Amino acid sequence: MTRVLLADFAHARSGDKGNSVNIGLFPYRDEDYYLIREKITAERVKEHFAGLVEGEVVRYEAPNIKAFNFVLRGALNGGASRSLRSDNLGKCFGANLLRMPVQID
Amino acid sequence: MKSVRIGAGQGFWGDSPFPALQVAQSGDVKYLCCDALAELTLAILQKARQKDPDKGYVEDLFFTMLLQPCYQKSIKILTNAGGINPSGAGRAVYGLAQKMGLKGLKIAVITGDDLLPRLGELKKAGVDLSDMECGGDISSIEDRILFANAYLGAQPMVEALKAGADVVITGRTSDPAQFLAPMVYELGWGWEDWDRLSAGILLGHLMECSAQSTGGNFGGDWWNIPDMERIGYPVAEVWENGDAVLTKPEGTGGWVKLNTVKEQMLYEVHDPAGYITPDVVADFTSPTLEEDGPNRVRITGMKGRQRPERLKVSIGYSDGWLGEALIRYSWPQAMKKARKAEEIIRKQFASLGLTFDEMITEYIGYNSLSGPLAWGDGDDLNEVGLRIAVRTRNKADAARMPRLLPPLALNGPPTASGAGGMPRPRELIGLWSALVPREEVEKQVRLDILEVE
Numbered sequence: 001m002t003r004v005l006l007a008d009f010a011h012a013r014s015g016d017k018g019n020s021v022n023i024g025l026f027p028y029r030d031e032d033y034y035l036i037r038e039k040i041t042a043e044r045v046k047e048h049f050a051g052l053v054e055g056e057v058v059r060y061e062a063p064n065i066k067a068f069n070f071v072l073r074g075a076l077n078g079g080a081s082r083s084l085r086s087d088n089l090g091k092c093f094g095a096n097l098l099r100m101p102v103q104i105d
Numbered sequence: 106m107k108s109v110r111i112g113a114g115q116g117f118w119g120d121s122p123f124p125a126l127q128v129a130q131s132g133d134v135k136y137l138c139c140d141a142l143a144e145l146t147l148a149i150l151q152k153a154r155q156k157d158p159d160k161g162y163v164e165d166l167f168f169t170m171l172l173q174p175c176y177q178k179s180i181k182i183l184t185n186a187g188g189i190n191p192s193g194a195g196r197a198v199y200g201l202a203q204k205m206g207l208k209g210l211k212i213a214v215i216t217g218d219d220l221l222p223r224l225g226e227l228k229k230a231g232v233d234l235s236d237m238e239c240g241g242d243i244s245s246i247e248d249r250i251l252f253a254n255a256y257l258g259a260q261p262m263v264e265a266l267k268a269g270a271d272v273v274i275t276g277r278t279s280d281p282a283q284f285l286a287p288m289v290y291e292l293g294w295g296w297e298d299w300d301r302l303s304a305g306i307l308l309g310h311l312m313e314c315s316a317q318s319t320g321g322n323f324g325g326d327w328w329n330i331p332d333m334e335r336i337g338y339p340v341a342e343v344w345e346n347g348d349a350v351l352t353k354p355e356g357t358g359g360w361v362k363l364n365t366v367k368e369q370m371l372y373e374v375h376d377p378a379g380y381i382t383p384d385v386v387a388d389f390t391s392p393t394l395e396e397d398g399p400n401r402v403r404i405t406g407m408k409g410r411q412r413p414e415r416l417k418v419s420i421g422y423s424d425g426w427l428g429e430a431l432i433r434y435s436w437p438q439a440m441k442k443a444r445k446a447e448e449i450i451r452k453q454f455a456s457l458g459l460t461f462d463e464m465i466t467e468y469i470g471y472n473s474l475s476g477p478l479a480w481g482d483g484d485d486l487n488e489v490g491l492r493i494a495v496r497t498r499n500k501a502d503a504a505r506m507p508r509l510l511p512p513l514a515l516n517g518p519p520t521a522s523g524a525g526g527m528p529r530p531r532e533l534i535g536l537w538s539a540l541v542p543r544e545e546v547e548k549q550v551r552l553d554i555l556e557v558e
Contacts, residue, residue: 011325011326011364011368013322013324015373016144016373017144019238020238022371022374022375024370024371024372026364026367026368028325050477051476051477052476052478060375060377061390062370062377064392064393064394065367065370065394067367069371069374069375069377071375078424078533080144080145081533081534082424082533082534082535082536084427084429084463084495085467085473085494086467086469086492091322092475094324095324096474096475096478098324099475099478099480
Protein backbone atom coordinates (compact mmCIF):
# COMPACT_ATOMS: atom_id res chain seq x y z
CA MET A 1 0.00 0.00 0.00
CA THR A 2 1.31 3.42 -0.97
CA ARG A 3 -0.11 6.66 0.30
CA VAL A 4 -0.42 9.39 -2.33
CA LEU A 5 -2.44 12.56 -2.68
CA LEU A 6 -5.45 12.85 -4.94
CA ALA A 7 -3.58 15.81 -6.50
CA ASP A 8 -0.96 13.35 -7.79
CA PHE A 9 -3.36 11.78 -10.27
CA ALA A 10 -6.32 14.14 -10.72
CA HIS A 11 -7.24 17.77 -11.31
CA ALA A 12 -10.35 19.61 -10.22
CA ARG A 13 -12.41 22.79 -10.60
CA SER A 14 -15.05 24.06 -8.20
CA GLY A 15 -17.84 26.62 -8.39
CA ASP A 16 -20.87 27.86 -6.47
CA LYS A 17 -24.62 27.73 -6.84
CA GLY A 18 -26.59 29.14 -3.94
CA ASN A 19 -25.21 27.62 -0.75
CA SER A 20 -23.82 24.59 -2.61
CA VAL A 21 -20.41 24.00 -4.10
CA ASN A 22 -19.74 21.61 -6.94
CA ILE A 23 -16.37 20.05 -7.68
CA GLY A 24 -15.55 18.48 -11.03
CA LEU A 25 -12.85 15.84 -10.56
CA PHE A 26 -10.81 14.57 -13.52
CA PRO A 27 -8.09 11.89 -13.50
CA TYR A 28 -5.06 12.82 -15.62
CA ARG A 29 -5.10 9.28 -17.06
CA ASP A 30 -8.38 7.72 -18.16
CA GLU A 31 -7.63 4.43 -16.38
CA ASP A 32 -7.59 6.18 -13.00
CA TYR A 33 -11.32 6.84 -13.43
CA TYR A 34 -11.96 3.45 -11.80
CA LEU A 35 -9.57 4.18 -8.97
CA ILE A 36 -11.50 7.36 -8.21
CA ARG A 37 -14.80 5.53 -8.47
CA GLU A 38 -13.64 3.06 -5.87
CA LYS A 39 -11.79 5.39 -3.48
CA ILE A 40 -13.32 8.85 -3.66
CA THR A 41 -16.84 8.19 -2.45
CA ALA A 42 -19.37 10.81 -1.41
CA GLU A 43 -18.92 9.69 2.22
CA ARG A 44 -15.16 10.21 2.07
CA VAL A 45 -15.57 13.65 0.57
CA LYS A 46 -18.10 14.58 3.25
CA GLU A 47 -15.65 13.43 5.94
CA HIS A 48 -12.76 15.29 4.26
CA PHE A 49 -14.66 18.59 4.34
CA ALA A 50 -15.81 18.30 7.98
CA GLY A 51 -16.01 21.81 9.41
CA LEU A 52 -16.52 23.44 6.01
CA VAL A 53 -19.55 21.57 4.64
CA GLU A 54 -22.71 21.22 6.73
CA GLY A 55 -25.00 19.37 4.33
CA GLU A 56 -24.92 16.19 2.31
CA VAL A 57 -22.47 15.32 -0.44
CA VAL A 58 -23.69 13.68 -3.65
CA ARG A 59 -21.43 12.16 -6.31
CA TYR A 60 -22.41 12.04 -9.98
CA GLU A 61 -20.56 10.11 -12.68
CA ALA A 62 -19.83 11.31 -16.20
CA PRO A 63 -18.17 8.25 -17.77
CA ASN A 64 -18.19 9.80 -21.25
CA ILE A 65 -15.59 12.35 -20.14
CA LYS A 66 -14.09 10.13 -17.40
CA ALA A 67 -15.08 12.59 -14.72
CA PHE A 68 -16.99 12.89 -11.46
CA ASN A 69 -19.04 15.74 -10.12
CA PHE A 70 -19.42 16.21 -6.37
CA VAL A 71 -22.18 18.46 -5.05
CA LEU A 72 -21.61 19.68 -1.50
CA ARG A 73 -24.67 21.21 0.14
CA GLY A 74 -24.52 23.80 2.90
CA ALA A 75 -20.93 24.47 1.90
CA LEU A 76 -20.72 28.23 1.55
CA ASN A 77 -21.64 29.84 4.86
CA GLY A 78 -25.03 30.81 3.39
CA GLY A 79 -23.97 31.41 -0.22
CA ALA A 80 -21.52 33.68 -2.06
CA SER A 81 -23.29 36.96 -1.36
CA ARG A 82 -23.94 36.29 2.33
CA SER A 83 -20.78 34.43 3.24
CA LEU A 84 -18.24 35.88 5.67
CA ARG A 85 -15.43 33.75 4.24
CA SER A 86 -12.52 34.93 2.06
CA ASP A 87 -13.33 32.16 -0.42
CA ASN A 88 -16.96 33.21 -0.69
CA LEU A 89 -17.33 31.69 -4.17
CA GLY A 90 -15.92 28.29 -3.25
CA LYS A 91 -13.17 28.60 -5.88
CA CYS A 92 -10.69 26.72 -3.67
CA PHE A 93 -12.83 23.69 -2.83
CA GLY A 94 -11.46 21.79 -5.83
CA ALA A 95 -7.87 22.39 -4.71
CA ASN A 96 -8.83 21.46 -1.16
CA LEU A 97 -10.33 18.17 -2.32
CA LEU A 98 -7.00 17.35 -4.01
CA ARG A 99 -5.33 17.38 -0.58
CA MET A 100 -7.08 14.12 0.21
CA PRO A 101 -4.70 11.23 0.94
CA VAL A 102 -5.41 8.06 -1.04
CA GLN A 103 -4.11 4.53 -0.31
CA ILE A 104 -3.10 2.73 -3.49
CA ASP A 105 -2.47 -1.04 -3.67
CA MET B 106 -24.29 20.94 -44.11
CA LYS B 107 -25.13 24.41 -42.81
CA SER B 108 -22.99 25.76 -39.98
CA VAL B 109 -22.46 28.94 -37.98
CA ARG B 110 -19.52 30.35 -36.02
CA ILE B 111 -20.21 31.93 -32.67
CA GLY B 112 -17.76 33.60 -30.30
CA ALA B 113 -17.72 34.38 -26.60
CA GLY B 114 -17.42 38.02 -25.58
CA GLN B 115 -17.74 38.19 -21.81
CA GLY B 116 -17.92 35.81 -18.85
CA PHE B 117 -18.92 38.23 -16.11
CA TRP B 118 -19.30 41.92 -15.39
CA GLY B 119 -15.69 43.06 -15.17
CA ASP B 120 -14.26 40.63 -17.72
CA SER B 121 -11.60 41.89 -20.14
CA PRO B 122 -12.96 43.25 -23.44
CA PHE B 123 -9.63 42.75 -25.27
CA PRO B 124 -10.06 39.03 -26.02
CA ALA B 125 -13.61 39.84 -27.20
CA LEU B 126 -12.13 42.31 -29.66
CA GLN B 127 -9.76 39.57 -30.82
CA VAL B 128 -12.75 37.24 -31.40
CA ALA B 129 -14.48 39.95 -33.44
CA GLN B 130 -11.35 40.73 -35.45
CA SER B 131 -9.95 37.28 -36.18
CA GLY B 132 -12.45 34.71 -34.91
CA ASP B 133 -14.37 34.64 -38.18
CA VAL B 134 -17.63 34.74 -36.22
CA LYS B 135 -21.10 35.94 -37.11
CA TYR B 136 -22.21 36.33 -33.49
CA LEU B 137 -20.58 37.54 -30.30
CA CYS B 138 -22.40 36.31 -27.20
CA CYS B 139 -21.95 37.51 -23.64
CA ASP B 140 -22.94 36.46 -20.15
CA ALA B 141 -22.64 39.48 -17.89
CA LEU B 142 -24.74 38.29 -14.95
CA ALA B 143 -23.44 36.12 -12.13
CA GLU B 144 -25.97 35.00 -9.52
CA LEU B 145 -25.36 38.00 -7.32
CA THR B 146 -24.85 40.68 -10.01
CA LEU B 147 -28.52 41.67 -9.91
CA ALA B 148 -28.12 42.64 -6.25
CA ILE B 149 -25.44 45.18 -7.18
CA LEU B 150 -27.48 46.46 -10.13
CA GLN B 151 -30.60 46.78 -7.98
CA LYS B 152 -28.70 49.14 -5.67
CA ALA B 153 -27.56 51.19 -8.67
CA ARG B 154 -31.18 51.50 -9.84
CA GLN B 155 -32.32 52.56 -6.37
CA LYS B 156 -29.93 55.51 -6.60
CA ASP B 157 -30.80 56.35 -10.23
CA PRO B 158 -33.85 54.82 -11.96
CA ASP B 159 -32.10 55.08 -15.36
CA LYS B 160 -29.31 52.74 -14.15
CA GLY B 161 -29.35 49.10 -13.11
CA TYR B 162 -27.63 47.61 -16.15
CA VAL B 163 -24.03 46.52 -16.64
CA GLU B 164 -21.93 49.57 -17.44
CA ASP B 165 -18.48 48.73 -18.71
CA LEU B 166 -16.26 49.24 -21.74
CA PHE B 167 -17.70 46.33 -23.72
CA PHE B 168 -19.96 48.30 -26.07
CA THR B 169 -17.55 51.24 -26.27
CA MET B 170 -14.90 48.90 -27.62
CA LEU B 171 -16.94 46.31 -29.52
CA LEU B 172 -19.91 48.10 -31.05
CA GLN B 173 -18.06 49.72 -33.94
CA PRO B 174 -15.89 46.75 -34.98
CA CYS B 175 -18.91 44.44 -34.80
CA TYR B 176 -21.02 46.86 -36.85
CA GLN B 177 -18.33 47.05 -39.51
CA LYS B 178 -18.08 43.27 -39.80
CA SER B 179 -21.85 42.68 -39.43
CA ILE B 180 -21.31 40.65 -36.26
CA LYS B 181 -24.41 40.51 -34.10
CA ILE B 182 -24.09 40.93 -30.34
CA LEU B 183 -26.29 39.13 -27.80
CA THR B 184 -25.94 39.99 -24.11
CA ASN B 185 -27.80 39.87 -20.80
CA ALA B 186 -26.05 43.07 -19.72
CA GLY B 187 -29.49 44.66 -19.38
CA GLY B 188 -29.42 43.39 -15.81
CA ILE B 189 -32.34 44.77 -13.87
CA ASN B 190 -33.04 47.50 -16.45
CA PRO B 191 -32.71 46.22 -20.05
CA SER B 192 -34.60 49.25 -21.39
CA GLY B 193 -32.07 51.59 -19.78
CA ALA B 194 -29.24 49.54 -21.28
CA GLY B 195 -30.94 49.72 -24.69
CA ARG B 196 -31.15 53.51 -24.47
CA ALA B 197 -27.50 53.74 -23.46
CA VAL B 198 -26.34 51.55 -26.37
CA TYR B 199 -28.61 53.55 -28.69
CA GLY B 200 -26.95 56.78 -27.54
CA LEU B 201 -23.52 55.31 -28.04
CA ALA B 202 -24.37 53.99 -31.52
CA GLN B 203 -25.79 57.36 -32.50
CA LYS B 204 -22.60 59.09 -31.36
CA MET B 205 -20.55 56.61 -33.39
CA GLY B 206 -22.78 57.19 -36.42
CA LEU B 207 -23.83 53.54 -36.78
CA LYS B 208 -26.83 54.28 -38.99
CA GLY B 209 -29.46 51.58 -39.32
CA LEU B 210 -28.19 49.57 -36.32
CA LYS B 211 -31.11 47.74 -34.76
CA ILE B 212 -31.07 47.27 -31.00
CA ALA B 213 -33.54 44.79 -29.53
CA VAL B 214 -34.53 45.03 -25.88
CA ILE B 215 -36.17 42.07 -24.16
CA THR B 216 -38.00 42.55 -20.88
CA GLY B 217 -40.24 40.32 -18.82
CA ASP B 218 -37.88 38.50 -16.49
CA ASP B 219 -38.67 40.91 -13.64
CA LEU B 220 -41.21 39.34 -11.26
CA LEU B 221 -40.69 41.66 -8.30
CA PRO B 222 -43.94 43.61 -8.82
CA ARG B 223 -45.89 40.36 -9.18
CA LEU B 224 -44.70 38.23 -6.26
CA GLY B 225 -47.75 39.11 -4.11
CA GLU B 226 -50.12 38.31 -6.93
CA LEU B 227 -48.40 34.98 -7.65
CA LYS B 228 -48.49 34.02 -3.98
CA LYS B 229 -52.20 34.87 -3.83
CA ALA B 230 -52.79 32.73 -6.90
CA GLY B 231 -51.34 29.79 -4.99
CA VAL B 232 -47.87 29.62 -6.58
CA ASP B 233 -45.49 27.96 -4.12
CA LEU B 234 -42.57 30.36 -3.64
CA SER B 235 -40.76 28.28 -1.00
CA ASP B 236 -36.99 28.17 -1.36
CA MET B 237 -35.82 25.20 -3.44
CA GLU B 238 -32.74 24.82 -1.28
CA CYS B 239 -33.94 25.22 2.32
CA GLY B 240 -37.69 24.88 1.82
CA GLY B 241 -38.43 28.00 3.89
CA ASP B 242 -41.60 30.05 3.47
CA ILE B 243 -41.27 33.27 1.48
CA SER B 244 -42.99 35.27 4.25
CA SER B 245 -39.73 35.04 6.25
CA ILE B 246 -37.99 37.37 3.79
CA GLU B 247 -40.90 39.20 2.17
CA ASP B 248 -40.14 42.65 3.59
CA ARG B 249 -36.45 42.46 2.61
CA ILE B 250 -36.63 41.43 -1.06
CA LEU B 251 -34.38 43.41 -3.42
CA PHE B 252 -35.03 41.67 -6.72
CA ALA B 253 -36.93 38.72 -8.17
CA ASN B 254 -36.06 37.67 -11.72
CA ALA B 255 -37.02 34.61 -13.70
CA TYR B 256 -34.53 32.90 -15.96
CA LEU B 257 -35.67 33.37 -19.57
CA GLY B 258 -34.64 31.05 -22.35
CA ALA B 259 -33.53 31.69 -25.93
CA GLN B 260 -36.95 32.11 -27.59
CA PRO B 261 -37.35 35.89 -27.23
CA MET B 262 -33.80 36.37 -28.53
CA VAL B 263 -34.58 34.27 -31.60
CA GLU B 264 -37.62 36.49 -32.20
CA ALA B 265 -35.33 39.52 -31.97
CA LEU B 266 -32.93 38.03 -34.55
CA LYS B 267 -35.88 37.27 -36.84
CA ALA B 268 -36.86 40.94 -36.55
CA GLY B 269 -33.41 41.88 -37.84
CA ALA B 270 -31.74 42.90 -34.58
CA ASP B 271 -27.99 43.58 -34.64
CA VAL B 272 -27.72 43.92 -30.89
CA VAL B 273 -29.93 41.96 -28.48
CA ILE B 274 -30.10 43.07 -24.85
CA THR B 275 -31.87 41.07 -22.16
CA GLY B 276 -32.08 40.88 -18.39
CA ARG B 277 -31.83 37.57 -16.51
CA THR B 278 -31.53 34.57 -18.81
CA SER B 279 -30.15 31.10 -18.40
CA ASP B 280 -26.43 31.69 -18.95
CA PRO B 281 -26.08 29.66 -22.20
CA ALA B 282 -29.26 31.12 -23.81
CA GLN B 283 -27.42 33.96 -25.59
CA PHE B 284 -25.31 31.33 -27.35
CA LEU B 285 -28.19 28.97 -28.14
CA ALA B 286 -30.33 31.69 -29.77
CA PRO B 287 -28.15 32.30 -32.87
CA MET B 288 -27.78 28.53 -33.43
CA VAL B 289 -31.55 28.05 -33.40
CA TYR B 290 -31.99 31.04 -35.70
CA GLU B 291 -29.22 30.19 -38.19
CA LEU B 292 -29.56 26.42 -38.29
CA GLY B 293 -33.35 26.29 -38.27
CA TRP B 294 -33.64 24.14 -35.13
CA GLY B 295 -37.14 23.49 -33.80
CA TRP B 296 -38.23 24.11 -30.21
CA GLU B 297 -38.77 20.40 -29.71
CA ASP B 298 -35.45 19.32 -31.27
CA TRP B 299 -34.30 18.32 -27.79
CA ASP B 300 -30.98 16.81 -28.87
CA ARG B 301 -29.91 19.81 -30.92
CA LEU B 302 -31.14 22.36 -28.39
CA SER B 303 -29.19 20.41 -25.83
CA ALA B 304 -26.05 20.59 -28.00
CA GLY B 305 -26.51 24.36 -28.17
CA ILE B 306 -26.85 24.57 -24.40
CA LEU B 307 -23.67 22.55 -23.86
CA LEU B 308 -21.75 24.83 -26.25
CA GLY B 309 -23.19 27.89 -24.54
CA HIS B 310 -22.17 26.47 -21.19
CA LEU B 311 -18.65 25.91 -22.53
CA MET B 312 -18.43 29.53 -23.70
CA GLU B 313 -20.36 31.49 -21.06
CA CYS B 314 -17.38 31.75 -18.70
CA SER B 315 -15.09 33.13 -21.41
CA ALA B 316 -11.56 31.73 -21.04
CA GLN B 317 -12.52 29.03 -18.54
CA SER B 318 -12.65 26.54 -21.43
CA THR B 319 -9.51 27.85 -23.14
CA GLY B 320 -7.03 27.58 -20.27
CA GLY B 321 -8.18 30.10 -17.67
CA ASN B 322 -8.78 28.93 -14.08
CA PHE B 323 -7.46 25.53 -15.14
CA GLY B 324 -6.88 23.17 -12.22
CA GLY B 325 -4.50 20.84 -14.07
CA ASP B 326 -1.00 21.75 -15.28
CA TRP B 327 -1.87 25.42 -15.59
CA TRP B 328 1.81 26.38 -15.66
CA ASN B 329 2.08 24.91 -19.16
CA ILE B 330 -0.73 27.06 -20.61
CA PRO B 331 0.92 29.32 -23.22
CA ASP B 332 0.59 33.11 -23.40
CA MET B 333 -2.06 33.60 -20.74
CA GLU B 334 -1.58 37.38 -21.02
CA ARG B 335 -3.35 37.23 -24.37
CA ILE B 336 -5.59 34.26 -23.78
CA GLY B 337 -8.24 33.65 -26.45
CA TYR B 338 -11.95 33.45 -25.72
CA PRO B 339 -13.74 30.38 -27.10
CA VAL B 340 -15.26 30.18 -30.56
CA ALA B 341 -17.63 27.41 -31.66
CA GLU B 342 -18.36 26.17 -35.13
CA VAL B 343 -21.73 24.46 -34.97
CA TRP B 344 -23.34 22.32 -37.66
CA GLU B 345 -27.00 21.83 -38.44
CA ASN B 346 -27.08 18.39 -36.79
CA GLY B 347 -25.75 19.80 -33.50
CA ASP B 348 -22.18 18.54 -33.87
CA ALA B 349 -19.59 21.20 -33.16
CA VAL B 350 -15.95 22.10 -32.76
CA LEU B 351 -14.82 24.32 -29.91
CA THR B 352 -11.76 26.40 -30.74
CA LYS B 353 -10.37 29.95 -30.28
CA PRO B 354 -9.06 32.68 -32.59
CA GLU B 355 -5.74 32.04 -34.37
CA GLY B 356 -2.73 33.58 -32.69
CA THR B 357 -4.24 33.91 -29.20
CA GLY B 358 -2.87 32.37 -26.02
CA GLY B 359 -4.39 29.56 -24.00
CA TRP B 360 -5.37 26.01 -24.86
CA VAL B 361 -8.43 24.27 -26.17
CA LYS B 362 -7.76 20.69 -25.13
CA LEU B 363 -9.86 17.90 -23.73
CA ASN B 364 -8.85 18.65 -20.16
CA THR B 365 -9.63 22.39 -20.25
CA VAL B 366 -12.98 21.77 -21.94
CA LYS B 367 -13.91 18.96 -19.54
CA GLU B 368 -13.26 21.18 -16.52
CA GLN B 369 -15.64 23.81 -17.85
CA MET B 370 -18.19 21.16 -18.80
CA LEU B 371 -18.89 20.38 -15.13
CA TYR B 372 -18.41 23.93 -13.83
CA GLU B 373 -21.34 24.97 -11.63
CA VAL B 374 -23.27 21.88 -12.70
CA HIS B 375 -25.25 19.64 -10.36
CA ASP B 376 -26.51 16.45 -12.03
CA PRO B 377 -24.56 16.25 -15.32
CA ALA B 378 -27.22 13.93 -16.76
CA GLY B 379 -29.91 16.56 -16.20
CA TYR B 380 -28.74 20.13 -16.72
CA ILE B 381 -32.00 22.04 -16.52
CA THR B 382 -32.52 25.17 -18.61
CA PRO B 383 -35.71 26.94 -19.73
CA ASP B 384 -35.27 25.54 -23.26
CA VAL B 385 -34.24 21.92 -22.69
CA VAL B 386 -32.89 19.48 -20.11
CA ALA B 387 -29.40 18.69 -21.39
CA ASP B 388 -27.57 15.42 -20.74
CA PHE B 389 -23.87 16.22 -20.36
CA THR B 390 -23.11 12.51 -19.95
CA SER B 391 -24.17 11.83 -23.55
CA PRO B 392 -21.69 13.52 -25.92
CA THR B 393 -18.32 12.32 -27.16
CA LEU B 394 -15.43 14.78 -26.92
CA GLU B 395 -12.24 14.32 -28.91
CA GLU B 396 -9.27 16.44 -29.88
CA ASP B 397 -9.41 17.29 -33.57
CA GLY B 398 -6.15 19.10 -34.24
CA PRO B 399 -4.40 21.80 -32.24
CA ASN B 400 -6.82 23.87 -30.15
CA ARG B 401 -9.86 22.06 -31.51
CA VAL B 402 -12.20 19.84 -29.52
CA ARG B 403 -14.97 18.09 -31.43
CA ILE B 404 -18.27 17.48 -29.63
CA THR B 405 -20.76 15.01 -31.10
CA GLY B 406 -23.78 12.96 -30.15
CA MET B 407 -25.35 15.31 -27.59
CA LYS B 408 -28.74 14.26 -26.20
CA GLY B 409 -31.46 16.19 -24.42
CA ARG B 410 -34.95 15.88 -22.96
CA GLN B 411 -38.14 17.92 -22.86
CA ARG B 412 -37.91 21.37 -21.24
CA PRO B 413 -39.33 21.93 -17.74
CA GLU B 414 -42.86 23.27 -17.22
CA ARG B 415 -41.74 25.71 -14.56
CA LEU B 416 -39.07 28.41 -14.68
CA LYS B 417 -36.64 29.22 -11.92
CA VAL B 418 -36.93 32.61 -10.29
CA SER B 419 -33.97 33.97 -8.40
CA ILE B 420 -34.92 36.23 -5.49
CA GLY B 421 -32.37 38.33 -3.63
CA TYR B 422 -33.01 39.73 -0.16
CA SER B 423 -31.13 41.90 2.26
CA ASP B 424 -29.61 39.73 4.97
CA GLY B 425 -27.59 41.90 7.29
CA TRP B 426 -24.12 43.37 7.03
CA LEU B 427 -20.55 42.19 6.84
CA GLY B 428 -17.95 44.04 8.90
CA GLU B 429 -14.35 42.99 8.39
CA ALA B 430 -10.93 43.92 9.65
CA LEU B 431 -7.40 42.80 8.85
CA ILE B 432 -4.14 43.13 10.74
CA ARG B 433 -0.84 41.55 9.68
CA TYR B 434 2.17 40.30 11.58
CA SER B 435 5.70 39.42 10.45
CA TRP B 436 8.20 36.73 11.38
CA PRO B 437 9.29 35.74 13.98
CA GLN B 438 6.27 33.98 15.52
CA ALA B 439 3.91 35.61 13.02
CA MET B 440 1.22 33.01 13.69
CA LYS B 441 1.58 33.28 17.47
CA LYS B 442 1.23 37.06 17.26
CA ALA B 443 -1.89 36.80 15.15
CA ARG B 444 -3.42 34.26 17.54
CA LYS B 445 -2.62 36.53 20.48
CA ALA B 446 -4.26 39.47 18.68
CA GLU B 447 -7.38 37.37 18.19
CA GLU B 448 -7.44 36.48 21.88
CA ILE B 449 -7.13 40.14 22.89
CA ILE B 450 -9.88 41.20 20.47
CA ARG B 451 -12.25 38.50 21.69
CA LYS B 452 -11.70 39.58 25.32
CA GLN B 453 -12.28 43.22 24.40
CA PHE B 454 -15.50 42.36 22.53
CA ALA B 455 -16.67 40.48 25.63
CA SER B 456 -15.88 43.27 28.06
CA LEU B 457 -17.60 45.81 25.80
CA GLY B 458 -20.61 43.53 25.52
CA LEU B 459 -20.26 43.40 21.73
CA THR B 460 -22.02 40.43 20.22
CA PHE B 461 -22.59 39.50 16.60
CA ASP B 462 -24.94 37.19 14.73
CA GLU B 463 -21.82 35.36 13.60
CA MET B 464 -18.09 35.92 13.77
CA ILE B 465 -15.31 34.11 11.96
CA THR B 466 -11.55 34.50 12.09
CA GLU B 467 -9.14 33.52 9.35
CA TYR B 468 -5.35 33.57 9.23
CA ILE B 469 -4.32 34.85 5.82
CA GLY B 470 -1.23 33.00 4.64
CA TYR B 471 -2.29 29.96 6.65
CA ASN B 472 -5.96 28.93 6.40
CA SER B 473 -8.12 31.68 4.84
CA LEU B 474 -8.71 29.62 1.69
CA SER B 475 -8.58 26.14 3.21
CA GLY B 476 -10.15 26.45 6.67
CA PRO B 477 -9.85 23.27 8.73
CA LEU B 478 -8.00 21.56 5.85
CA ALA B 479 -4.88 23.71 6.30
CA TRP B 480 -1.71 21.71 6.88
CA GLY B 481 0.77 22.20 9.72
CA ASP B 482 0.68 24.69 12.58
CA GLY B 483 1.90 27.72 10.61
CA ASP B 484 4.87 28.23 12.96
CA ASP B 485 7.38 29.02 10.21
CA LEU B 486 5.37 31.46 8.13
CA ASN B 487 7.01 34.73 7.06
CA GLU B 488 3.85 36.67 7.76
CA VAL B 489 0.26 36.11 8.80
CA GLY B 490 -2.80 38.31 8.49
CA LEU B 491 -5.60 38.03 11.02
CA ARG B 492 -8.94 38.64 9.34
CA ILE B 493 -12.03 39.06 11.49
CA ALA B 494 -15.43 39.04 9.79
CA VAL B 495 -18.75 39.59 11.54
CA ARG B 496 -22.38 39.40 10.54
CA THR B 497 -24.58 42.14 12.00
CA ARG B 498 -28.20 43.24 11.66
CA ASN B 499 -27.33 46.87 10.95
CA LYS B 500 -24.64 48.80 9.13
CA ALA B 501 -23.44 50.83 12.13
CA ASP B 502 -22.45 47.70 14.09
CA ALA B 503 -20.60 46.34 11.07
CA ALA B 504 -18.72 49.64 10.74
CA ARG B 505 -17.83 49.82 14.45
CA MET B 506 -16.12 46.45 14.84
CA PRO B 507 -13.01 47.12 12.69
CA ARG B 508 -12.13 50.23 14.71
CA LEU B 509 -11.04 48.05 17.59
CA LEU B 510 -8.13 46.65 15.63
CA PRO B 511 -5.77 49.59 14.90
CA PRO B 512 -4.97 50.18 18.61
CA LEU B 513 -3.42 46.71 18.67
CA ALA B 514 -0.48 48.18 16.74
CA LEU B 515 0.61 50.00 19.90
CA ASN B 516 -1.12 47.94 22.57
CA GLY B 517 -0.60 44.37 21.39
CA PRO B 518 2.06 42.02 20.02
CA PRO B 519 4.90 43.57 17.97
CA THR B 520 5.14 44.17 14.19
CA ALA B 521 1.40 44.80 13.61
CA SER B 522 0.96 46.29 10.14
CA GLY B 523 -1.71 47.34 7.71
CA ALA B 524 -4.61 47.83 10.10
CA GLY B 525 -5.13 51.35 8.74
CA GLY B 526 -7.30 51.04 5.65
CA MET B 527 -10.38 49.28 6.94
CA PRO B 528 -12.77 47.83 4.34
CA ARG B 529 -16.20 49.46 4.46
CA PRO B 530 -19.16 47.41 5.67
CA ARG B 531 -20.89 45.49 2.91
CA GLU B 532 -24.54 44.55 2.71
CA LEU B 533 -25.10 40.81 2.61
CA ILE B 534 -27.58 39.43 0.12
CA GLY B 535 -29.38 36.16 0.59
CA LEU B 536 -30.47 34.28 -2.51
CA TRP B 537 -33.76 32.44 -2.69
CA SER B 538 -34.82 30.25 -5.61
CA ALA B 539 -38.35 29.15 -6.44
CA LEU B 540 -40.16 27.68 -9.42
CA VAL B 541 -43.02 29.49 -11.15
CA PRO B 542 -45.33 28.35 -13.96
CA ARG B 543 -43.72 29.17 -17.32
CA GLU B 544 -46.81 30.95 -18.68
CA GLU B 545 -46.79 33.45 -15.80
CA VAL B 546 -43.42 34.68 -17.05
CA GLU B 547 -43.88 34.25 -20.78
CA LYS B 548 -47.08 36.32 -20.88
CA GLN B 549 -45.16 39.42 -19.78
CA VAL B 550 -42.16 39.06 -22.11
CA ARG B 551 -41.79 42.02 -24.48
CA LEU B 552 -39.54 42.73 -27.42
CA ASP B 553 -38.83 46.31 -28.47
CA ILE B 554 -36.56 47.40 -31.30
CA LEU B 555 -34.77 50.73 -31.54
CA GLU B 556 -33.26 51.66 -34.87
CA VAL B 557 -30.43 54.18 -35.00
CA GLU B 558 -31.10 57.00 -37.44
